[in-house]
Amino acid sequence: MYRVLLVDDESLTLDYLKMAIPKQDPDWEIAGACLDGIQALEWFESHSADLVLTDIKMPEMSGLELCERLHRRNPEQKIVILSGHDEFKFAQQAIQCSVADYLLKPISLTELKAVLQKIKSSLQTERAEELAYHSLLEMSEDGKKQIAARFIRAMIENSNVEVKSLYPLIHRMKISLIEGAGVMLLLSLDEDVLLGNGIQASDIPVFRYMLYRLTLEYTEQAALGSWVTLDQEENTLLLLSDDDTEAVEDQALHIYQQVSQLMLEHAGLSISAGVSGLLFDVMEAEAAYRQAYTALCGRLFFTAGAYYTTKEISSEIQNKITRLNHYVSSLHSALLDKNSLARQLALQSIIQLLPGKTETEALRFGLYWIKGLAKSAQAWPPDRLNRAASALCACKSSDQDTIQAFYTSAASFLLPSEEEKADRNKSENGIVSQAEHYIHTNYAQPISLALVAEKIDVSPNYLSSLFHKELGESYSKYVTRVRMEHAKRIMKENPGLRIYEIVNQVGYVSVKHFSYVFKQLFGVTPGEYQQSLKAD
Incomplete structure (x- = not known):
């Protein structure tokens, strides 16, 4: 049950509400009735109510002051005010005091029922959240x-x-x-x-x-x-x-x-x-x-x-680690594209970073680039990665040519078959298509490369490389072009819109930045483009 306190200086109104509320919604019971705001505050000293239904014009203390006092006492208190048509300005002030709703006199039973159900729904949500909150606190x-x-x-x-x-x-x-x-x-x-x-x-x-x-x-x-x-x-x-x-x-x-x-x-x-x-x-x-x-x-x-x-x-070691990761990325592309020359160059570059060219270092670096490949994309099943790692263990020489041969042998386990390469191309086309669809659907929102990559479950670096490969341009240039094309469409369909209104619809915040990018892409400012549409 939900409890409501009635506050009104007219006894007839109180009697009417006492009768009408339970009939309109049986989940509500009358907790009490007061003739003015002072009585209501005194009542709250020893009682509580889920809802306060109060008139605005009352002697001693107005309903507006009561709303303010109750809100200071309990910011979550639900309050609905009763107002005559000539008191609408007072009702507006009460709404500013976080009043949940208001009813006009004479009271309509339909409106009364709708308000009671609205408040009840809000209370149910709050109670469910409170229960969930306490459950979380009690979690093991x-x-x-x-x-x-x-x-x-x-x-x-x-x-x-x-x-x-x-x-x-x-x-x-x-x-x-x-x-x-x-x-x-x-x-x-x-x-x-x-x-x-x-x-x-x-x-x-x-x-x-x-x-x-x-x-x-x-x-x-x-x-x-x-x-x-x-x-x-x-x-x-x-x-x-x-x-x-x-x-x-x-x-x-x-x-x-x-x-x-x-x-x-x-x-x-x-x-x-x-x-x-x-x-x-x-x-x-x-x-x-x-x-x-x-x-x-x-x-x-x-x-x-x-x-x-x-x-x-040291900064020197950090630089070597950065270069190593770059070579692993190059190796990843070379393997998937079956580019033997690029593969050998990437492996040679990795070997050049080995501090002493020992067997242990060769194995350690080899495992690093295999793990790097496994992390960069889900392109290889674990068994092939394991076979590549096992192949490295057979290297028992510190000779650079021998290390190169064993690295090449390990990498061979990761070369895709023609069927896998065809499937990968199809998959890459599908990934780019998913990204394009998401961009065209959400171009008005902030859409970083990382966000789009996360939405389609690939790494940002991999998605960036696919944009260059499949579309011949960077991710950022693609998004910019999509937004500008949509801006042109909006201008054509809505010639009366101001530039700042268009800016908000295509994911920009600054009019100045939008205008600069628009001119860079189309050779004219947005205003000049609008004028050309009018001339046509």
Whole structure:
């Protein structure tokens, strides 16, 4: 049942409402009746009501003042006012005081019923949300950890849609991801050591999961302030925080040392770690993750089984990592296009980055570019990636030509068949078509490359390369052209529209910027184009 308090200085009106309200909606009961605003405030000292139905003109205290006083007392209080036609200005003032609705006198039963049902629907929604909120607060710690882990992963993967859906949940559940200062700690198996010990590449996921579970169990037993999840490569990722900046950095090193010892005891395997610089807001998580990943790449140029901070990665090493990723991207394109020359050039460039051209380094770098290929697009099934990784293990020479031969052999497992290449071309056309459809449907909204890529479930880099390949222009140029073509169409169909009105309809904010881009594309300003339409 829902309770309503009636406030009116006319007894006849009160009697009428007492009779009419339960008949119009049985879910409502009369909680009380008062003859003026002062009585109503006194009534609220010891009672409560879901709804207050009050007249505006009353002695002692007007309904308008009552609305203001009740709103200050409880901003969520539902109030409906009763007003005569000559009191409409008062009713407008009451609406500004967050009054839910108003009824004109004489009261229409139809309108009364509609208002009661509207307020009831609003109350039902609020109660459901309140119940959901308390349920969230009572959720188990495991449930909260799962939600926090999903949110952190969405942040580091720049998954805008999931971040937007999970952030309100994190807030309502009062999950504090960072207390004071934080760091990202990335733990990763030294897979070159694992393969060197004779373990099959297909078994690597088992050991990655073992690392994740050992880390999770250790941090829980030690009651450390941390959140644990997996990144896209199934490395174990921790978000640590503490009020003391030195303490959180010490904690990251301590966790690495303890988990590293546990992995040695349970599996005889070593792990490496990369740790980010300090972050003070969870919205910095993506940048912090990139720092930790770059730090982890230090093992490519130094040694495995070590703990790397961002301070230890010089600008020279960072430049080499950037170049390495560029070569992996080139290799990815060369493999899919079956371009043997480009493939050999990419592999040679990777080999040139090997610090000492040793067997261990060759295996470590080889595994890096295989994992990079697996991450860049879902182009290869796991068994072929595993076969490529296993082929690298047979390299027992530090000779550059021998390393090149083994890299070429490993890459051969990833060459697409003619049928796969035809299917890929068809798939790429389909991906671009999906992107084009989304852009044409949503050109009036902010549509970044990352957002469109997320909508059609591909990586931004991959989508960008497809636009160049299939359409011969960049993503940004395509979106600009689509918006400008729609602007021309709108001008033709609606000659009376002002430029600023058109700007809002095609995804621009600034008239000046819109006019500049329009002239760059069509050689005339929007105003000149409108004049030419009138002349025609």
